[in-house]
Amino acid sequence: MSFKQWGIGFLCGSTLLLTACRVVDLDENGQPIIPADPNAKASFANQTPAQIAQQTWNTKVLTPAQSHALDSSTLKTRAGSAKNESVFVKVQGNIDRVSLDNERERTVTINVNGQPLQVQVGPMIRGNAIRDATGYKFEDFTNQVQFAQLSKAYNREAAKHLPKVDDSWQQQPVTVLMAVTMRNGALSDAAAISLEREQP
Structure with missing residues (x-):
């Protein structure tokens, strides 16, 4: 034999x-x-953006966000610089407004450094804040279509982990972990990664 x-x-x-x-x-x-x-080196050549987002959610998004998120005072300092970037941020405060006008694009407004910030809470989330806060670069992907579509995949993955927000969240204390893009000192495309209601 x-x-x-x-x-x-x-x-x-x-x-x-x-x-x-x-x-x-x-x-x-x-x-x-x-x-x-x-x-x-890890290769994403044969993976869909959804597969990449699912497999790297904990290692590239949730764990770094929980460990290295900026607080509001550090965010204020960073936002004052000339650098445009996306970062993870953790903020505690009351929800000033819940917007349910668009059933697919719900937002909550929370005060950050004296300014109202709209935070997307799903089920549809737009922008590149989550993907760009991970530190991934265009050149990390041989298939550039993946990089472009990875934002949507991460946004969809984030929405899976968020509670459904309704009017009962109005004026409630919350802790929100999010990704946000800073451009010329202004905050935009804020996307929640986790949202927890605290005891009043």
Whole structure:
């Protein structure tokens, strides 16, 4: 009986003499299955934006947001700089207004550094704030369509984790973890990642 019939094979390295051998599994065609290099850079080439968003939600969005979100005072300092960027922010305060005019695009307005900020709470969220706050760059993706569509995928993923907001949230104390884009000192495209109602 051959080793191929057993579904195993030998990979051997040699110069003039045999120096090393190790047993590897064979695929259905009898070819050796080479384990993936653990140090290789992650590739998104064959993944849909939805798959990327689902698989990286905790590692690229939720955990960094929980660990490194700016508070309102740090946000004020950063927003005063000339740099345009998207960041994670954590804010506590009362909801001044709940907007339910558009059933698909609900928002809550919360005071941030003395200014009202509309925060998108789904089910539809627009903008690139979440994707850009992760630190992903255009060049990280060989398929550039993925990068363009990843914003929508992350926005949809965020909406899955948010509570349904209604009029009962009006004037209620909340903690909101969000991504927000800063342009020339102004805040825009704020998108909630988590929204929790606190005890009054």
